Amino acid sequence: MKSLFGAVLVTAFGLGAGAALAQTATPPGQAQTCRVCHGLDGMGTNPMIPNIGGQSADYLSKQLQDFRAGRREDPQMSIIARDLTDEDIKALSDWYGSITATYALPQ
Template identity: 55%
Template sequence: MRFPYSAALCGTLVFLALADQAVADAATGRDLSRGCAVCHGANGIGTAPNNPNLAGQTEFYLIKQMQDFRDGRRENEQMSIIAETLTDEEIRSLAAWYSSIKITVELPAK
């Protein structure tokens, strides 16, 4: 079954997501991230095996995950509590900061 409006809908959703992210402020996110550094490191690299790396993740992914923690769609003993206090603007700013960190990958030698 084909949905003739699906392409237009997808385009609209992408536009809205990008417009929403446009108000994100990476500098504010950097300031907010000081509280995240204990688990996620000052550079966005997790400080323990159970703490994910946030550096270099896409803004969309980070926003979605933090909103899911905040809204109860995703649960973690610590993140659920921390995220419940975050506003949408703070989430966007944190995502802007972590996604702006550039990471590199080095393949192992043969």
């Protein structure tokens, strides 16, 4: 019922209502750090930052584990990920993986 309510709000009021609804959900604590670059909705805040909302939770978990272990490197992500616990990684991966992303093919 809660997701139906969210869908109705987004349909009725557009993206503004969707953003407000997203802020009332309970993201994991570490999402406050992630939202600076990836947004709480998983949309990168500039073209150099990937959109992670709607990605597979398994994929996101693997990437965060690789950043944490040094198997994958990025100036910001390597620093951020090194302090994440296994529980943080699971919570973040589940959060961003649960987002529904839609795509449109070019005309």
